[in-house]
Amino acid sequence: MSTHHRKTLVVAGHGMVGHRFVQAAIERGLTETYDLVVVGDEPRAAYDRVALTSFFEVGADELSFLPAGVYDDPRVRLLTGTEVEGFDPETRCVLLSGGEVVQYDELVLATGAAPFVPPIPGHDLDGCFVYRTIEDLEAIRDAATTAKVGAVIGGGLLGLEAANALAQLGLETHVVEMAPRLMAVQVDAAGGAVLTRHIEELGLTVHTGSATERVLGDDRVTGLALKDREPVAAEIVVFSAGIRPRDRLARDAGLELAERGGVLVDERCRTSDEHVWAIGECAAPGGRMYGLVAPGYAMAEVVVDALLGGPGSFTGADMSTKLKLMGVDVASFGDAFAATDGALELVFSDAVAGIYKKLVVSEDGKQLLGGILVGDASAYGVLRPMVASGIELPDNPEELILPAGRGGAGVELPDEAQVCSCNDVTKGDIIAAAATHGTTRAGSTCGSCKAQTKKIIEDWFESQGKVVDRSLCEHFALTRQELFEVIAVHGHTRFDDIVAAHGTGRGCDICKPAIASILASQINGHVLEGDRRTLQDTNDAYLANIQRNGTYSVVPRIAGGEITPDKLIVIGEVARDFDLYTKITGGQRIDLLGARMEQLPAIWRRLVDAGFESGHAYGKSLRTVKSCVGSTWCRYGVQDSTQLAIDLELRYRGLRSPHKLKGGVSGCARECAEARSKDFGVIATEKGWNLYVAGNGGANPAHAQLLAGDLDRETLVRYLDRFLMYYIRTADRLQRTAPWVDGLDGGLDRVRAVVVDDVLGLGTELEAAMARHVDTYVDEWSATLDDPDKLARFVSFVNAPDTPDPHISFTSVRGQVQPADSDGPVSLGRTIPVGAPQ
Amino acid sequence: MNGGVPVCRLDQIEVEGGVAALVEGAAVAIFRTHDGNVYAISNYDPCSQASVLARGIVGTRGDVSFVASPMHKQAFDLRTGQCLDDAAVRVPTYDVRVDDGMVLVGRPHEEGP
Numbered sequence A: 001m002s003t004h005h006r007k008t009l010v011v012a013g014h015g016m017v018g019h020r021f022v023q024a025a026i027e028r029g030l031t032e033t034y035d036l037v038v039v040g041d042e043p044r045a046a047y048d049r050v051a052l053t054s055f056f057e058v059g060a061d062e063l064s065f066l067p068a069g070v071y072d073d074p075r076v077r078l079l080t081g082t083e084v085e086g087f088d089p090e091t092r093c094v095l096l097s098g099g100e101v102v103q104y105d106e107l108v109l110a111t112g113a114a115p116f117v118p119p120i121p122g123h124d125l126d127g128c129f130v131y132r133t134i135e136d137l138e139a140i141r142d143a144a145t146t147a148k149v150g151a152v153i154g155g156g157l158l159g160l161e162a163a164n165a166l167a168q169l170g171l172e173t174h175v176v177e178m179a180p181r182l183m184a185v186q187v188d189a190a191g192g193a194v195l196t197r198h199i200e201e202l203g204l205t206v207h208t209g210s211a212t213e214r215v216l217g218d219d220r221v222t223g224l225a226l227k228d229r230e231p232v233a234a235e236i237v238v239f240s241a242g243i244r245p246r247d248r249l250a251r252d253a254g255l256e257l258a259e260r261g262g263v264l265v266d267e268r269c270r271t272s273d274e275h276v277w278a279i280g281e282c283a284a285p286g287g288r289m290y291g292l293v294a295p296g297y298a299m300a301e302v303v304v305d306a307l308l309g310g311p312g313s314f315t316g317a318d319m320s321t322k323l324k325l326m327g328v329d330v331a332s333f334g335d336a337f338a339a340t341d342g343a344l345e346l347v348f349s350d351a352v353a354g355i356y357k358k359l360v361v362s363e364d365g366k367q368l369l370g371g372i373l374v375g376d377a378s379a380y381g382v383l384r385p386m387v388a389s390g391i392e393l394p395d396n397p398e399e400l401i402l403p404a405g406r407g408g409a410g411v412e413l414p415d416e417a418q419v420c421s422c423n424d425v426t427k428g429d430i431i432a433a434a435a436t437h438g439t440t441r442a443g444s445t446c447g448s449c450k451a452q453t454k455k456i457i458e459d460w461f462e463s464q465g466k467v468v469d470r471s472l473c474e475h476f477a478l479t480r481q482e483l484f485e486v487i488a489v490h491g492h493t494r495f496d497d498i499v500a501a502h503g504t505g506r507g508c509d510i511c512k513p514a515i516a517s518i519l520a521s522q523i524n525g526h527v528l529e530g531d532r533r534t535l536q537d538t539n540d541a542y543l544a545n546i547q548r549n550g551t552y553s554v555v556p557r558i559a560g561g562e563i564t565p566d567k568l569i570v571i572g573e574v575a576r577d578f579d580l581y582t583k584i585t586g587g588q589r590i591d592l593l594g595a596r597m598e599q600l601p602a603i604w605r606r607l608v609d610a611g612f613e614s615g616h617a618y619g620k621s622l623r624t625v626k627s628c629v630g631s632t633w634c635r636y637g638v639q640d641s642t643q644l645a646i647d648l649e650l651r652y653r654g655l656r657s658p659h660k661l662k663g664g665v666s667g668c669a670r671e672c673a674e675a676r677s678k679d680f681g682v683i684a685t686e687k688g689w690n691l692y693v694a695g696n697g698g699a700n701p702a703h704a705q706l707l708a709g710d711l712d713r714e715t716l717v718r719y720l721d722r723f724l725m726y727y728i729r730t731a732d733r734l735q736r737t738a739p740w741v742d743g744l745d746g747g748l749d750r751v752r753a754v755v756v757d758d759v760l761g762l763g764t765e766l767e768a769a770m771a772r773h774v775d776t777y778v779d780e781w782s783a784t785l786d787d788p789d790k791l792a793r794f795v796s797f798v799n800a801p802d803t804p805d806p807h808i809s810f811t812s813v814r815g816q817v818q819p820a821d822s823d824g825p826v827s828l829g830r831t832i833p834v835g836a837p838q
Numbered sequence B: 001m002n003g004g005v006p007v008c009r010l011d012q013i014e015v016e017g018g019v020a021a022l023v024e025g026a027a028v029a030i031f032r033t034h035d036g037n038v039y040a041i042s043n044y045d046p047c048s049q050a051s052v053l054a055r056g057i058v059g060t061r062g063d064v065s066f067v068a069s070p071m072h073k074q075a076f077d078l079r080t081g082q083c084l085d086d087a088a089v090r091v092p093t094y095d096v097r098v099d100d101g102m103v104l105v106g107r108p109h110e111e112g113p
């Protein structure tokens, strides 16, 4: 043995936890006394296994924790593609697969776990895979090139990840789970049912309560035989039936193992041999194994601490999980199954929306113990720290899981609340880092705490009186609202003047459309007038919506959804003559898709001549006011909702706004027009109209809330004028009415004070602004058709105005055109004659 | 550059606007910036696989003049064709000059100028 006094520490296994150990050892100075030899049997350095499924999208380099393949610290030697074959605790030697023997002072086992493959007949046929390493995924991808159907055995968290990957590879995918529900460890029966429905909607087939008896096939997999069920045909089978700790090295060396496997360690992660430690999925602190990365990271820190003489210990871990599986949120935290004595359950379930939320609360109703969220896990960021830090629940705990996103507002987390469980970062840590411009690891592992972390930082800066940077973009250090005021005060009408006086550079795709919208609200000229055309997004620039192949869609206004047979016929004729794909939209009107840019004027000529006008499907502006048939036809109707919807749509048509605006009018409380899912919704009452504001569908649905009730028509229109103008003046760019109201100090009460009670005395001014809009409205398309300058833009090529762009081609599906996929740039060849410019 | 194909008059391109032209069968996007320069790049947006770049918004990032794809807003440096949001993406540029009020487009450069 050499006489140098530096010591040697060997790490067996270079996975997520082994890597974290080395990082911590470097950061905390352990390499001042130890040389590290890190041995991993995978062909590459550690990578982000948690994000393994994204391998197909981003590739191996993006996943790597150590793209250079070496650590910065020269005292760390990393050997990849090398196995630790065994070690001898007596002589303190490890034997490596190349034959090398390394003497150690301390040995850290970080060998992880391996997928468990049940020994059913056929489990080793060609076409059977596991899902753990990049090599596994490469093999699955290769096999998928010739296969059509895949099956995953196991419907737990990892099984669903694997199923997601098979589906992404284009395979018809089956999930076979023995338990009666998916993710049995994390969710209960009701939550599992909601999850199953989501997954089936995505086109996967779920077989719960199904035991696999054998894998079928002679030398290649052909399917699965299930107990008491029809067999499933499949050419690829992925086993995901749990994991087993890789504890062979410890077993061979005679160390103690836990009853159910795993290297038995104490609170300091020390094995039964005082110089051998075990961390991560191969370890079983107190006899229990943890199949998540966060506890492994905590163990890594504990061992570094112990070797430095610190007091750290591992006493168990938060097994909370939140993930997005194929677009479905699933979260499970704390005592999710209400195992605590006397625990109560609060359940919110919306089968139609596919949402299931359960809170487990202590007997006295004061403490949150745990919960399950399926379909919408937005409340997780607030709920999980509440469990971890035992904050007292608010009086109406059900508010925390009720829909419409108000969930969790008003609950102040204490500084000790753990926000990031992967990296054990508390709210206090995040604030301390924000105060010193430092950083924490919060959000860097599974990412589920990112939104919460961001909010804590923003709130803190705001509490310090600092302004959170809400600049529009690099060219304007102003919010949209400030810019709106500046432009109004100075009476600017041109982008050049605005950027010269209040900005820098020459603008971009963020500020230009925002300024175009502000100018449209203030002067209501044509959006293609003068220098304003170059500020517009392509949709506004061509008064149509661009589609994925560069063609456009045409949506004429059909106010309130009402249309005469003659006009319907015109739409049909235009669509037929120009060979356009025709579809009824979700907004009660008709979309004609697949128009080449140079065809738009001719199409609109026909439509305008027949009495149609632009439907503004392209602008950030009023879209539709949806109606029901109301009292004119319906036996329940109490007011003429169709007439009001048409009137409102025509009043606000063409109104440019921070985001799109939608309205709805229903003839009675049955609400067939879904008015409460709109930015403004009107519902008839016996006495008049109820006005609701700030609703939307889309990604974050919100129900509109009552602004004022039983209004006569005149008052209704007055309030609406004020409401819309107030929004247009003060909202952020691309902020719809619901988040705008939520963000206002005072929320809906504030809106009511300004719009109904007129506390700012702005009422008449806002109404006048709307009156100006109504008076100056002109149909953008007929104005364009009358102006040769504007029409000049509608050519495929400036030097070949009638030559169709060769990149655009169509296939036919269900009797109509659809875009054909592009393989790259297309050339017409040199021989195409091109008109010489005049 | 000398020669090149005449495609349009300079005043047919708005300041901070673009036009598409057919040059030897290929779709070329030609832009005119606020500082008086004229640039030509391929009209084909590799990110969205559609021939649309001439219809993007022109502006600056720092000192760089760029066009934002009208499809998903990736920015392309007008001088080099380099995508500013993805180092691996670049579109071909073309020689271009203005002669007596006429815009002439010349050879493509796959790897930038």
Ligand code: SRM
Pocket: A545, A546, A547, A553, A554, A555, A583, A584, A585, A586, A587, A588, A589, A590, A591, A617, A623, A624, A660, A662, A677, A678, A695, A696, A697, A698, A699, A700, A736
């Ligand atoms: C055509 C249509 C789908 C259909 O085939 O039915 C459609 C198509 C588009 N929608 Fe929509 N939406 C359509 C009804 C809806 C609805 C249903 C409704 O209006 O009742 C919703 C949910 C209700 C809502 O908006 O609150 C809807 C929520 C969205 C959203 C999410 C908005 C949000 O606040 O989260 C977007 C994205 C955005 O605007 O940023 C969007 C964006 C889009 C865009 C503009 C995306 C784009 O930029 O290309 C699509 C292009 C339209 C086009 O013509 O090319 N579309 N979209 C519907 C046109 C309605 C119309 O007649 O104008």
Ligand SMILES: Cc1cc2nc3c(=O)[nH]c(=O)nc-3n(C[C@H](O)[C@H](O)[C@H](O)COP(=O)(O)OP(=O)(O)OC[C@H]3O[C@@H](n4cnc5c(N)ncnc54)[C@H](O)[C@@H]3O)c2cc1C
Pocket: A012, A013, A014, A015, A016, A017, A018, A039, A040, A041, A042, A049, A050, A051, A052, A053, A082, A083, A084, A085, A110, A111, A112, A113, A131, A132, A133, A158, A161, A246, A249, A279, A280, A281, A282, A290, A291, A292, A293, A294, A296, A323, A446
């Ligand atoms: C698809 C997928 C999704 C996941 N999602 C999540 C998630 O959302 N959240 C979460 O917390 N966890 C998740 N996990 C689990 C997480 O990846 C593990 O908890 C974590 O990787 C454990 O780290 P480890 O270092 O203990 O094991 P590993 O990362 O497996 O590392 C062990 C390493 O040691 C090597 N090794 C083993 N034996 C030897 C030997 N004798 N000699 C040399 N090297 C050896 C192994 O090859 C491996 O490289 C997921 C796992 C997978 C597969």
Ligand code: SF4
Pocket: A628, A629, A630, A631, A634, A635, A636, A637, A638, A641, A666, A667, A668, A669, A670, A671, A672, A673
């Ligand atoms: S909302 Fe009322 S009036 Fe309108 S269609 Fe439905 S039931 Fe009839």
Ligand code: FES
Pocket: A419, A420, A421, A422, A423, A442, A443, A444, A445, A446, A447, A448, A449, A450
């Ligand atoms: S909780 Fe996973 S990264 Fe923070």
